[in-house]
Amino acid sequence: MSTKTFFGHPSGLATLFFTEMWERFSYYGMRALLILFMTTPAIYGGLEFDDVTSGAIYGLYTMGVYLFALPGGWLADHIIGLKKSVWYGGIIITIGHFTMAVPGVVALFTGADHSGGVTALDTYSFYLGLVFIVIGTGMLKPNVSSIVGELYGGAEDKDSAKRDAGFSIFYMGINIGAFLAPLVCSYLAEEINWHLGFGAAGLGMLIGLIQYRATASNLDGVGDAPVYETPEAQAKAAKTANIAKIVGGVVVLIFALFFFGVISIDAVSIANASKYIISTAAVLFFGYVLFLGGLNTEEKKKVGVIGLLLIFSALFWSGFEQAGSTLNLFAERFTDRTMFGWEIPAGMFQSINSMFIIIFAPIFGAMWVWLAQRNMEPSSPLKFAFGLILLGVGFMVMYFAAKIAASGDLAAPTWLIFTYLFHTFGELSLSPVGLSLVTKLSPQRFAGQMMGMWFLSVAMGNLFAGLISGSLSGGTEDALASMPSQYMLIVYTTVGAGILLLLISKPVRKLMGNVH
Numbered sequence: 001m002s003t004k005t006f007f008g009h010p011s012g013l014a015t016l017f018f019t020e021m022w023e024r025f026s027y028y029g030m031r032a033l034l035i036l037f038m039t040t041p042a043i044y045g046g047l048e049f050d051d052v053t054s055g056a057i058y059g060l061y062t063m064g065v066y067l068f069a070l071p072g073g074w075l076a077d078h079i080i081g082l083k084k085s086v087w088y089g090g091i092i093i094t095i096g097h098f099t100m101a102v103p104g105v106v107a108l109f110t111g112a113d114h115s116g117g118v119t120a121l122d123t124y125s126f127y128l129g130l131v132f133i134v135i136g137t138g139m140l141k142p143n144v145s146s147i148v149g150e151l152y153g154g155a156e157d158k159d160s161a162k163r164d165a166g167f168s169i170f171y172m173g174i175n176i177g178a179f180l181a182p183l184v185c186s187y188l189a190e191e192i193n194w195h196l197g198f199g200a201a202g203l204g205m206l207i208g209l210i211q212y213r214a215t216a217s218n219l220d221g222v223g224d225a226p227v228y229e230t231p232e233a234q235a236k237a238a239k240t241a242n243i244a245k246i247v248g249g250v251v252v253l254i255f256a257l258f259f260f261g262v263i264s265i266d267a268v269s270i271a272n273a274s275k276y277i278i279s280t281a282a283v284l285f286f287g288y289v290l291f292l293g294g295l296n297t298e299e300k301k302k303v304g305v306i307g308l309l310l311i312f313s314a315l316f317w318s319g320f321e322q323a324g325s326t327l328n329l330f331a332e333r334f335t336d337r338t339m340f341g342w343e344i345p346a347g348m349f350q351s352i353n354s355m356f357i358i359i360f361a362p363i364f365g366a367m368w369v370w371l372a373q374r375n376m377e378p379s380s381p382l383k384f385a386f387g388l389i390l391l392g393v394g395f396m397v398m399y400f401a402a403k404i405a406a407s408g409d410l411a412a413p414t415w416l417i418f419t420y421l422f423h424t425f426g427e428l429s430l431s432p433v434g435l436s437l438v439t440k441l442s443p444q445r446f447a448g449q450m451m452g453m454w455f456l457s458v459a460m461g462n463l464f465a466g467l468i469s470g471s472l473s474g475g476t477e478d479a480l481a482s483m484p485s486q487y488m489l490i491v492y493t494t495v496g497a498g499i500l501l502l503l504i505s506k507p508v509r510k511l512m513g514n515v516h
Helices: 012-039 051-067 069-080 082-110 120-151 160-192 194-214 231-259 267-292 297-323 326-334 346-373 380-406 413-441 444-472 477-503 505-511
Strands: none
Touching (some): 012 051, 012 120, 012 160, 012 194, 012 326, 012 346, 051 069, 051 267, 051 444, 069 082, 069 231, 069 444, 082 120, 082 194, 120 160, 160 194, 267 444, 297 326, 297 380, 297 413, 297 444, 297 477, 297 505, 326 346, 326 380, 326 413, 326 444, 346 413, 380 413, 380 477, 413 444, 444 477, 477 505
């Protein structure tokens, strides 16, 4: 490993900081465009999908990003190693973004337009690009964070304060990328050409790959492929690799059948089926761990707490992740975006959350420390409850904004800004707490799988966010008229869940034992 340092930290942190910054640039840049591109009429270069279908595709895509983190982590741990997984994942992501940009390149050289409607090239390059991005992100996202941990000596490292500081720097890179991307990509896409925005997202990932390879020496000794020393272990690893190849081949075959028109995709039906499949899988998993996992009484109580909180987690993310779908469409359709004679691209509003994270994350961190020093820090279940209630407060703001839209007027952008502010406060109350709590409560032999369940709850929330957006988009007169009541229903649900968690927080706290 390199002896150079990055602000007193291992130099490899700089490599990973910029890799993740550019990966998040590509992800959030494209996400800011996704549902807007799908719902835009073909004559303006969009796919002209209806709101329900667009929301379902959005939900499936964002769900897939989190679900594929599970096989992506497994692939790195058992076959190719963390560093190679990040490298190949970044390449696949870049291909995905550039694939989505292909129709724009073709139009540039042929002079074709969308006067005849959406073409097969438009739809197939779109779906193919999404699949590449999902697979690539699943390979890169969980493993780049794992390498950060290895820079500090792995889980057994005693200098936890330095490790925490390193992760804080790393996460700042995430939010810088997420802040800049919608500003750049949305301008290019909405002001010039949609596919130019997708291409810019791909260019960001390409820059990240170039610097990752150029500074690869900073990561010497960490994230390498697993070494199997005995013949038995090597044989088992080879068998595992063959299974992975077969599974990958099946995935490619299914998509190839779709691509050549042998099978068709009904996004709404798949999304609805997925929520039942994922829910059933989660219930079966927790049932297995509780009743057949060989746990003692204390461990069972803690696993039960994880299962309970993951339900609230999925509920939170189903509201929070409407930022890229429902709230993005509200910005486009019902918000007065004119400033000094220029109409702000709708996707630029997606930068607000990251801006607030950069501003308020240090403040929240200092606040928890200050409260802990005075024995006043809320327990983890209480922080979860605060997150849900703050999410509901944000949607209460949107209820009034929706009333303005339903009356036929455009809402001021401040409504969205305050919504994102409260949602950011909710995220800072719940998200880091949830990740930490899962690691503390998990039985040692199920630690990785329990973290997988956390990602599963986030995936489930993203899926529901996409499904909900179809009824909240206001795309028809009836939908517009019912939009305020739909927002109020979300307020009742999220605030009600938060209050419920407040009421049961003491018994939940007892089940947690010595974990705070």
